[in-house]
Amino acid sequence: MGRYTGPKTKVSRRYGVPIFGSSKSLERKNYPPGMHGPRGSRRKQSDYAIALGEKQKLRYQYGLLERQFRRIFQNALRKRGVTGETLLQLLETRIDNVVYRLGLANTRSAARQLVSHGHVLVNGRSVNIASYNVKAGDEITIRSRRPQRQSRAHPVTRRNAANRKRTTHRRTVFAVRAPRHAFLLSGAFSG
Structure with a gap:
């Protein structure tokens, strides 16, 4: 698209x-x-x-x-x-936005590129469609072909720490939960 x-x-x-x-x-x-x-x-x-x-x-x-x-x-x-x-x-449940919210990309367009280049796995399967809707309980994994190639994205913040599941030297796995009513109304979605 x-x-x-x-x-x-x-x-x-x-x-x-x-x-x-x-x-x-x-x-x-x-x-x-x-x-x-x-x-x-x-x-x-x-x-x-x-x-x-x-x-x-x-x-x-x-x-x-x-x-x-x-x-x-x-x-x-x-x-x-x-x-x-x-x-x-x-x-908010689009995969490109979820990758951005997790702090794995600096911008939504960078997150969209990560997804379209096949670096994002959902429940162990490669997803390269940015409009894919993530459901609560899905696990998002970032595939890194080379460990030394690190993204210049923001580190995982306290806001995203609740979504974080485990980290190894190669990949990070995140468990997704549905966006809350208070989160949507707080205006936190605008940034």
Whole structure:
């Protein structure tokens, strides 16, 4: 499938939040991009513009195209419960997002590349599809062909320590649990 390859800083500046991770340019230029950006402040938006902007932020943040996002939203509509929470659960249980949340990659796009190159195993089977939905109880293993080749990812933090199961010199195994209601509503999913 495709992915967004355009200017990431412009998108972050358009919405005024660091969508693709922290960016120094957003701190330096905290106004919208374009010719009229530095002059005026952000205009008052209609309700539709606000809703569209929030949807676009989610799309860019999770690295999805419109058709992929629409398919996930349709699945969330079919399930029982609050559609917004169900949508966030479906987005959070994608394998590329889980790899990012575990701290095995710096960005979601790096996590997506890890998955697509076949470095991620789910329950002992190689998964190279980034949209694969992980279920509670699945074990995620990172296949390392060469031990000296280490990712420059963040170390496993206290937030991710509950998911960690065991570590050897070659691979790390993580047990997955379902995202909690409080986790989704806390805004922790946005980073």
